[in-house]
Amino acid sequence: MAFRWKNTLTQADVTPKAAWLNRRQIMAGFGGAAGLGLAGLPAMAQDLEPNSLEDIRAYNNFYEFGTGKEDPARNAHQLDTADWKITVDGLVDNPGVYSLADLLDGLTVEERIYRFRCVEAWSMVVPWNGVELADVLARLGVQSDAKFVAFETVVQPDRMIGVQRRVIPFPYVEGLRLDEAMHPLTLLATGIYGEPMANQNGAPIRLVVPWKYGFKSIKSIVRISLVAEQPPATWNIINPGEYGFYSNVNPYVPHPRWSQTTERKIGGGLFAERQDTKKFNGYDEVASLYDGMDLGKYF
Ligand code: MTE
Numbered sequence: 001m002a003f004r005w006k007n008t009l010t011q012a013d014v015t016p017k018a019a020w021l022n023r024r025q026i027m028a029g030f031g032g033a034a035g036l037g038l039a040g041l042p043a044m045a046q047d048l049e050p051n052s053l054e055d056i057r058a059y060n061n062f063y064e065f066g067t068g069k070e071d072p073a074r075n076a077h078q079l080d081t082a083d084w085k086i087t088v089d090g091l092v093d094n095p096g097v098y099s100l101a102d103l104l105d106g107l108t109v110e111e112r113i114y115r116f117r118c119v120e121a122w123s124m125v126v127p128w129n130g131v132e133l134a135d136v137l138a139r140l141g142v143q144s145d146a147k148f149v150a151f152e153t154v155v156q157p158d159r160m161i162g163v164q165r166r167v168i169p170f171p172y173v174e175g176l177r178l179d180e181a182m183h184p185l186t187l188l189a190t191g192i193y194g195e196p197m198a199n200q201n202g203a204p205i206r207l208v209v210p211w212k213y214g215f216k217s218i219k220s221i222v223r224i225s226l227v228a229e230q231p232p233a234t235w236n237i238i239n240p241g242e243y244g245f246y247s248n249v250n251p252y253v254p255h256p257r258w259s260q261t262t263e264r265k266i267g268g269g270l271f272a273e274r275q276d277t278k279k280f281n282g283y284d285e286v287a288s289l290y291d292g293m294d295l296g297k298y299f
Contacts, residue, residue: 048113051124053193055267060200061118062219063168064153064160071162072200078159079199079220086205090150090225093141100204104190107131111194112187112208117249117281119213119235123263128208130189134182142178142226149181150174150231151207152223168238174218175231175245176209179289185210188221211283213247244299248290249281253299 062072065079084100109129117123137149153172157163163170180186187208190197197203202219209216215235225231235243242256251261262274280286290298 048115048125050113050127050193051265051267053195056124056126056192057198057200059122059124059266061120061214062162062200062202064155064162064170064172064220065200066162067167075161076199076203078156079154079203080156080159081199081204081220084204084222086221087223088140088225089223090227091143091146092226093143094139100190103136104131104188107135109190112185114185114187114208114210115281116208116210116214116217117263117277119215119243119247119255119260121258121260121263121277122266123275123277124266126208127193128187128189129191129194130187130208132184133186133188133207134184136188136224137181137226140224140226145228146226147178148227148229148231149176149178150223150225150227151218151221152225153218154220154222168234172218172234173231174207174216174233175227176216177230177289178226180209180286183286183289185283185286211248211280211286213249215243216247246290246295246298248279248286248295248299249277250279250295250299251277252279253296 058073059069060072060076061069062076065072065075086098086100086103087096088098088103089095109131111127111129113125113127115123116126133149151174153170155163155171160170162168176186188205189202189208190205192198192201197206199220202217202221205221206219207217207221216233230245233243233245235247236245249260254260260277263277264274265272
């Protein structure tokens with residue numbers, strides 16, 4: 001699809017509002033609601049009971065704003081999201097510097113209730129609002145030699161205490177193989193619960209890849225590049241022995257320093273039972289992307 005330049009929308013238009021959300025709730029990972037016997041439904045509904053907005057906004061990883069779980073909520077109000085621009089470059093027909101409104105113009109913002117599993121073995125269920133990354137890529141015109149998509153987070157040193165303290169290398173960068181990026185589960189999210197994305201969750205636009213550990217879901221994106229070679233990914237650069245490029249949720253591949261077989265659901269209380277972690281975080285429909293790959297080696 002060719003990109004249509006239309007400047008009729010403002011920032012307010014891309015902010016998801018409950019009134020125009022397409023409330024199709026994707027119960028992916030269970031073969032979809034239609035494919036389930038009735039007996040499966042209560043368990044599924046229970047499993048996908050979303051966390052509260054308070055949980056989702058209060059317990060975060062966003063190292064640009066500090067390394068503590070409560071640091072992003074405390075510090076991310078400093079993030080300047082006004083007049084947000086996203087640079088699109090590399091192997092695309094329509095490169096350029098896009099406003100958020102132009103990038104998302106005409107696309108349907110959907111609600112997707114996804115499990116979200118951090119590599120640190122905690123999890124949440126988050127009702128995201130967003131568009132499929134595939135739809136954005138289609139309008140950008142991906143060229144045939146592009147094999148990966150690279151993403152970059154904004155760096156605002158004056159406003160980001162973690163950047164000032166150089167807690168890890170910045171900008172935070174991430175990448176997906178093109179087929180992963182094109183998968184219908186992969187979202188560019190602009191909101192949660194019909195509310196605009198809170199700064200600490202990666203305003204105004206972030207990636208969500210529900211079958212991968214949370215660190216792949218890069219926040220506050222300012223660059224999307226289509227590239228031929230596997231791009232750098234922040235945690236993989238910092239410690240390649242512990243964090244692979246793929247980072248698919250997998251209870252059978254332990255982190256070198258802890259098990260990945262179970263997870264603690266945030267909001268469940270201190271004494272809540274840990275729940276079993278599922279391969280691909282339960283999203284079995286992505287398994288074919290990795291046919292023939294040794295997921296212990298390509299972790
Ligand atoms: N994106 C950036 N730019 N900086 C970060 O530190 N942390 C990642 C990911 N995206 C991170 C990031 C990690 S480790 C996780 S688990 C998720 O964001 C957390 O998302 P949440 O805070 O919205 O739950």
